[in-house]
Amino acid sequence: MTNKKVYLEIVKQLREMISADNLKSGDKIPSERELSERLNVGRSSVREALRALELLGLIETRRGEGTFIRDFRGNQLVQLLGTFILQDEKAKLDVIETKNIIEMDFLRLVLNKVDKNKLSILKDLVEDDQLNDDQFFYQLIEMADNYLFSRIWLILKDYYNSLNLSKVEYNRNSYFLLLEALIEKDEQKTLDAYRQLRNLSILTDKY
Amino acid sequence: MTNKKVYLEIVKQLREMISADNLKSGDKIPSERELSERLNVGRSSVREALRALELLGLIETRRGEGTFIRDFRGNQLVQLLGTFILQDEKAKLDVIETKNIIEMDFLRLVLNKVDKNKLSILKDLVEDDQLNDDQFFYQLIEMADNYLFSRIWLILKDYYNSLNLSKVEYNRNSYFLLLEALIEKDEQKTLDAYRQLRNLSILTDKY
DNA sequence: GAAATAGGTGTGGTCTGACCACTGTAAACG
């Protein structure tokens, strides 16, 4: 029964190894040759496993040095998938809609954790034209303090920007209104300000 | 300049090849040996690329037959990542919070496109205990008609399930309340019903 | 003639050995 693929078994072994030795990001894992010997498999099989994990962004290899565990949290794999998937028109509309929804979500999150100081600083930045739209929302999303959520937004942002939509010129005033609404902790007003910012009306009636 | 890794180049080539030939899921891609020859690289490098894509779930290989493009939609990569990544507690909380937020989002989406027939059918299914929680929400999310959003939820669901949280026993009644609220197009009532279903209260005050 | 069989071909799966490019370090040198 040579049923199971060796490289998958190696992936599994590696996972256990990492867990057992409590390895963290930055730590070195055994060399390909050593793994090959220890696990009684060919080096090519080890490499297949490592390359797969590398593409997933779980490890990092440096020639002449070795293979290291990576900080998983920036899983770029979704972007990889994105370039494979996003194609038809409906998908584009979905991106736009989803991005808007997510942005409203973290506006609500921010409402719960309003930090007037940070918002004030942000206001100054807008005043000095220091930020573009992405950067503005990135500042906000950081306040929401949810890493996973940030990731989703970052990916959506990339998707969105890759759509090459005609850029709408926003006026600074819209951002001010939004920030003020946040400071006032007024959800309705905040979301209204957002809709105005994005020129939303019909489709997103409830949003 | 042997800078770029060959296997990454192969991944890229494959992507272009798939795009150019308009290959869809189920289609066969050239054999390892043929790719090796056509791209002037060693077969082992081709294999490294293919194994990586396989682990990502983008292709499927069948010994004796060949390598085929897979239906991307079934993202099993999440499980892999899940077991690798989700470690610290904050990350887990983020997953939970995010999943809840997303679910509320598509409840709102559904509110805009209420289809009483479908909701009625869903009600019957719940009545007959045909669905578990995931399936219930999957039915709802389909009504929201946003593929990208569905994908995000599916991923979150997988993450969530890989957390191995103690299962809360939901009672059917909560689902009924939720469905009724949807049918009535009452946003407040819908979200309240959802919170009750998930036993949310404090943290998600605004939600 | 139809069905069962055997063989051939093509495919992925794995291993081995070889060589290259690069890094870090210890030994040799000045």
Next chain:
DNA sequence: CGTTTACAGTGGTCAGACCACACCTATTTC
């Protein structure tokens, strides 16, 4: 003591070999 050099270890790549398996086809068998 500082600099240079040589070497060992590591990842990167390739070529060739063999195995296991799936499929098709020609042959045999009934």
